[in-house]
Amino acid sequence: MKFEIDKRDLLSLIGKTQNIVEKRNTMPILVNILLEADNDALKVFATDLEVSLTDQVKIKVVQPGKVAVSAKSLFDIAKELSEGTIQLIKKENNWLEIKQGKYTSKIVGISADEYPIFPTYNAQSFIKVQASVLKDMIDKTIFSVSTDETRYHLNGVYFEIVGGTGFRMVATDGHRMSIVNRIQNDAKSNAAGVIIPRKGLGEIKKLLDGVDGTVEIAIEGSQFILKHSSTTLMIRLIEGKYPNYQQFIPQKLTQKIEINRENFLTSLKRVSLLANQKSKAVQLNLTNGKMEISSNNPELGDAKEEIEVDYHGNELKIGFNAKFITDILTSIAEDRIDFELNDQLSPGLVRPHNDTSYTCVLMPMRI
Incomplete structure (x- = not known):
């Protein structure tokens, strides 16, 4: 694998992965991101098995290939390099060489085959929603999410599509509850309400920052999927039954x-x-x-x-x-x-x- 990429494009791409990669070291491999260079594009994959992100950017591919490397190490190095083109080369031992001008460094990598199988989706029925509306709904509920891990079904926001006319989000920690409704006429779905975990909501918020216009969302099986431009965010939903919140109003x-x-x-x-x-x-x-x-x-x-x-x-x-x-x-x-x-x-x-x-x-x- 060998390719050239502009510093700003590399930082933008791997910057989105920094909060997703696993930092608790329960699975050391999850501190890595998977880089795949092919067809004049660099794709990045990051997951902690709960939240997964994939994105891509146009680059000059000299030799296609893929490798998994530390997200933090690559980001920290790229941040300190000068503006302009950076060259990345995969070596035989899965190390990744980073070159710019007279600067050269190598960071330890692992084979792409060792990286966890990345989640996929087949959802055809994506719903368009205003980014500002979704962000506002998260802002109005996320502070009420429970941090008590023994009540795992309260560790997220309950999200439902109401009667084909809009969205509702609910969050409670047993001491307070937040409920927000927003109208959207084309919000048709057969899916029951789902529980989106707190970390996933935080990543959705980050992705929505600065987005002007709409994003696409879908619920498929145990996943909440959000797409915008080249970025796809997949969040594993919390399994469990959310309490009947209506009775607490x-x-x-x-x-x-x-x-x-x-x-x-x-x-x-x-x-x-x-x-x-x-x-x-x-x-x-x-x-x-x-x-x-x-x-x-x-x-x-x-x-x-x-x-x-x-x-x-x-x-x-x-x-x-x-x-x-x-x-x-x-x-x-x-x-x-x-x-x-x-x-x-x-x-x-x-x-x-x-x-x-x-x-x-x-x-x-x-x-």
């Missing part, structure tokens, strides 16, 4: 508060600085037209701040994890939010003002 909430999002967010950040570092507990004390946010930590001190809110009702005191609320407020772009409650023991709802397409459920805390 509180109905007929009696207290509705309209709040300026930015005022609420900045006040929460200030007051929670002196909250318990583990629980992040703050108390909200609601009276007519006002909300007092307070925190108390015997080891650090206490803090309180009052903000104006649109609330008319009996005095209500309720505790919440401040980080959970700030995560929600950060994911909302609108100026005003609706905070709906019943009492200090029941879950509350947070939504953009008069917008039911995005709903967050919050469990209260005893303070």
Whole structure:
């Protein structure tokens, strides 16, 4: 194998693989990427057996071939080289020689035959979706994904296509839940809802950054597939049954508060600085037209701040994890939010003002 490639093309190609390759060393071979040069193109394959990526770029192929090498080593070397053409040559012992001007280096490689079999797909029914819509849906749910590995079915976002009219994403960790709906008229699918793992969602987000227009998605067997231009991302879905999230959405909430999002967010950040570092507990004390946010930590001190809110009702005191609320407020772009409650023991709802397409459920805390 021998080919020439522009530095920027090489960095762009292998840069996408850096977070996919396995770093935990459970399978040492997975720190490598597979390079295949043929038909005036360089293809790259990267996988950690959960998330797999393939991409390609046009190059000048002198001699076709393939080899697997360390993704980090190749990326680090290419990053420090000068702008312009780089020559890569596979040696007899599967080492990869990198040449530019008077610079030469060799990195240890392995035979392409030793690289894991790469996942394939036959999906014909790809759905086009706006990249900005998909990214926004991930931003509005990923913070609610559980990190508790014993509840593996909650370690991802539940994704479903709803009645041929749109998409829904749901995430919960048992303390909070985020649900977002988006309309897309051609979102037809026979597939049941699937659970996309957190790492896969992170890679989807990275791929969507800077994408203007549409991407294509499909669900085939145990895989979620996303295509854009020459890049294909394949994510192994989490097996398991997602809980019936609809039953956790509180109905007929009696207290509705309209709040300026930015005022609420900045006040929460200030007051929670002196909250318990583990629980992040703050108390909200609601009276007519006002909300007092307070925190108390015997080891650090206490803090309180009052903000104006649109609330008319009996005095209500309720505790919440401040980080959970700030995560929600950060994911909302609108100026005003609706905070709906019943009492200090029941879950509350947070939504953009008069917008039911995005709903967050919050469990209260005893303070």
